[in-house]
Amino acid sequence: MTIADLWDQRISAFLLSPSQFLATTTTESFLAELLHELRNDKANDQLKILLVSVLLGHPTILCPSASVGEETALELLSVFSHTPQKSILLKCNVMLAITNVIICTSCLATHTKTAEDWLDLLFQTIQDTNDYRCGLSQQPIRAAACDCLREMETCSPGLLSQKLEALYLLKQQETTVLHQSYCLLYTLGLKNAIRILTNQKDVTDLEFKSILGGNEGFAWKSNQLELTSLPINMLVQVPRLTQGLDCKELKSIMSSLLEESYLLTPISQSALLRELVEVVAMVPGLSPTLFKSQLLRLFGTADVSLMHATLFMKDTFTDSLFTAEDENFLLKRLVGTAQHPLLRIPEKLFYMECILHFPENRPISSSGEESLPVLVTPRLAASLHPTVFNDSTTMLCRLNLLCLVHLEADEGEADKGIGFLFDHILALLKIVDNDGSREVVVTSFRALFIFLMHFNGMEELSEKLIDKLCDMYSRHSRLAPNLIGLADRIQEHLDDPVWSVKLLRELQKCIMEMPPLQLTIHNLSWHLKVLKRVAKEGQITQRNTIYLLLNVLINSNLCERGNWQVGNAVLAVCRNLLEHPSIDQVFIELADLLQYISIQYDDTDIKDHARFYYTLLTNLSWEKLTGVLAQKLDGGRAKERSHSAIMAESEGIASNLTVHKTNRHVLQLIKVQEKATQSSSESVEATGEVRNWLEVYQGQFQTPGFGSEVTLRYNLTHAKETDLLFDKVFTICLHFELKDSNYAMVSDIHVPCVFRDGKPPEVKVKLKPFQPYPTSLCVSAMFTTQDGRSWHSRLPDVSVSFPEIFLPLPLPPNSSCECKEQVFEHIWEATASGNPDKSAISLFCFKPEDESLADLIKTHFQGYLITDQQSERSWKVLFFLPPKCHILLKITQAEDAARVSIATDNWELLPFVNSYLQNITDNCSSTVTDG
């Protein structure tokens, strides 16, 4: 596989899931690799563009802090300057990446040097209009520079506010296609500059003029706008400049911008028009009639963004630009375009939305809700009538619009119109009846919902619908969930639940009247679902339901077959029946039914449940019964909840069985500060036998797993801010994920409970390194709260620093000092002579202050000392790192410096040793290192 393919794979893996990808490496190293490859002269442009794309899309992941961002931007800048001139595409991509990094890592917001330099470079680039020198091919670079500047101005509004004259001249000079980029950049700068000025009281003519004639530096510190400044249509009050300013110059600029606007691409044109509309709205001296000359062209446009910009104009200027005639005309155009056969479906849907939010000159309400403009009459909207040939979204959209039209219409006209809509609904139901596909079924039920939401008050129609639906249900019982869903939603959305109750009552009747043959096993489960829902309605009598259930159980072989699912579905109906307010009337029948199940049903679980229900029914009053059965979603003791929930499938059981997720940190691991282990200096004297301690030492490694683990101790405590809900958590399972592959998997740790004000339990994490490098662990916890729900939450990452992996020399306990020294000397000699081949020696010097050396040794090396000859000012220290690495230190104090000779059998550890020593000696000295 070539390097390019390898990168290709890695980058697609990164783009698919940055978090998973970075789990196998670190952000720093990936970023370093990317930048390294970008500097590689041998890599081709295509590969480099691919590499840059990562920084283009995810700069904040790769540059987590402003300082990294600044460094990365500098690196990219050097890549940019070293890229040959012919690599246009690459250069453009790098420019965009630098801009992204600078803006997203807040280099721009905090006004760093890099951001300033970059801004200067960009401005120089757009000023260097001498394309002839290198040919037209350099145009894309200038275009990219304009885009970058425009984005920087957007994210730091007002940045260009003192450069408008220069920008204007550049815009005027440019005659190639790039004029579009300059034009958009200038307009944005102009708009922001004026917006800033509106914040100021009493603007003088001079101040106003100076904006247009500004040719100074970048406005880093001017009273900039917030990044979140909203477009004017979102503001309650449009900011305006003071009256009476001299706008002659601005007016001529605006006219020339508008005159040339048709030279821009439609999307850019729409952006330009929006900026200009905002400017005119803010400057009282400019009249909206400026746009008049463009209107006709805009009315006829086939482009959706231009039409949208026209509506924005309408919204902003209403009758100061659009006469009543214009308004009527525009609305007619909208209705026409909403069904134009040559436009695409999403565009037509958009125009329909625009009709519902049409900015009228004299709106009746301005609530932002959907409302129909008064000018839309049934006649005008007739062409938007839904048909069965429409795609589902268009159909629903048209239906909704037409419902509103006919709701508003005059009586005679409305009846006719509603009749047509009703026919349409019937046509849809007919398709469903003819075994329509799943999508058709869903769409038809949505159409029913929309229709009922508007016309549920028309009894005749809504009753006809109920008849039709029941008729369909008798043939297609698979529609049960859709029907239940419809009844539920209508009940939720309308204050008056009558329709739903009627539907359910009829469905109950429909099931009662079915010939027994039709109650086959498969259909039965649908019918039971419906009956279960029916049993929830207090207004519907349930006697028939109970008779039916009893009848079915007695007259079929269901009880002998003892299917748990069917039994459970029957019990689910019974459960809702138990809660029914008029249970008194059917008390005996229900008791009979439950008893029958508890005796006859051939499934122990179902029998038990039935008996339990029976006991509840016969022993408790209705109030108590409903109390027991009521589902408490929040709070309550775990026991209660699980009892009532498990009795039948319900929302409760789902919430009990699912693991909830919380994004907050509930728990955390805090490192237990270890007391420095006492060196066993008082160990037993040598036993007399002279043994080769090295052999003994090395022999130990024959035992599998010897000295391969580091145990770290933590306290499991609550994180600072958590909910009361989490004050007591139980059965915690801690799960560890490694971020690299230098360690073996860490097994899960189980903790019985953690209480907020109790003693935190101690957790021992056993790490088994393959390579003893520092690492960090992702920790997550699953636990149960007091209310019986299970939760999943992440803990703050646990980082394992280099010294945390140090172990003392693993010799048998009670080994004497001599034998330790013997081992030390043997290993030292071996490594110094380059055996094994990864061995290395190094030297580290630092200048300790008086007495600090001894303190240093005491605090950091106590447990690892081999010999301590304080009188001679020399120490030997050995760190053992699993699986089998050694770091040996000989520390001696010379006249004015302390020397630390380092020997190790794994040179890859040296950088870590170095930074560790630097770290601990930082407080007491200045250091000198030497390889």
Place this chain on the structure above:
Amino acid sequence: MSIRALWVVSHEKGESGKVRFSRRFPTVELRAKSLAGTQYVAIPEDCVIPKLLLTELGLVDADKPYVEVRGDCARHHRSLAVELRLDGPGGRTLWPLLTVTQGALILACLPLVEAPPEPRPPLPSLASVSQGLALLSGLQDFLCGPGGKPEPDVLASRLAALPSVLLQVCPLGRPLDTPLPAGSVPAAVAPSPGGAQKQPAWKAVVHQGRAVVSVALTEKVRSMQYGKSSQQDIWDVYGVLPNVTITLTLPHNGSPLQDILVHPCVTSLNASILTTCSVDENDGSAFSGPYKFPFSPPLELFRLCSYTSQVPVPPILGSYQLKAEENHLKVNVVLKLHESVKNSFEYCEAHIPFFNQNLMGSVEVKVSSGQLEVSKEKNWFGSLKFPKSREATLEGTVHFFSGTVAGPTDPLCTGLTAYIKLYFRVPDLTLSGCCVDQHSVQVYSSAKPRIVTTRELVSSEYYIWNSTGDAPVSSGLMML
């Protein structure tokens, strides 16, 4: 006026969705974060996008009849924007996601909401929405090309070109332009050096070679014919004029062109051109041409203007009668060509399909002219030719096998609900009578370009329903 992210997801039948291309715009994201404040919802990683998207579009769990997240009747599926529910119902949502589906490809983009997050602002109040839509349409044309269904390797190469396309049309999340449809740019072009006059941004290059202005006028005719007095037949005509001042002229007392939409390159329009609108009543005094369109053409093929027209009669009037007798159907079809239509069809086919029936057995049908062809999959059609008399008939019986081998199904066409669908093309004809005279094309240029004009009439959704069965209502126009 920016978009936060863009995706191209492919969704083959029976497979889970796959992200084929994605792009995020971090500077826009920064703004989104600042605008939404505490209600900011970050975009999830690409690996979870397909599942969320397909759930919202109702394309998951094809084997299950009802899934609540997919089939809830109160979900607002009557909008062009969907919301992605990141933590299931009730959780955080990402809105508004615009989607365009073409075949197995789904294009989606997330426009920036420049508004306070609560309450949710209406879509038309967000500038980014129409720009996102325009960008998606452009990308759709670029990826799928004119045929709409590119070969896998062609699609792959176009996807690979997307980063450089985006560099031009949407470099930092801000749409600037739409990409040119695949394969539409003529070969002989050079970058324009600019001159005394500003170059339009939509014509970045200049053409080298002989200039040609080709004007093609395509009219499509749709029709629904029911053959019943209670149901009114419907037909309408719409046209496209894809490619300097062009003047469209209508014959004397022709009905005016309506709903005219023009390409943004048209520099000025006469107000009277736009006044006629299909939703208005016709008062006969409407403007009826000539329609002048001054414009500066881009180099690729483009749609200069689209219109609709009302013509007094459909070009082919048909009647279709179907009678059920024991185990066969009696078919009687009469098609009449209107006298205003030239009898010079390039092709004309009448397809008569039968749905929800057993497989077709013997077919005993006489055709007055043309040749009968029978298709195995239970569709059969006659290639028609209209004789001098301008009337073609087709009569006979169709038998069906009594076995259980079912043919194709359709939820609409049950019982005697059945239709004939017509496919035809007539070159050098328009129904509205609209035409472009070669000599009326004015080109203001020193070089004399060649001017070619063509016109054609093509059928589109031309149905004739069986008058003895129930036909589905197709339009509210009949209310008028």
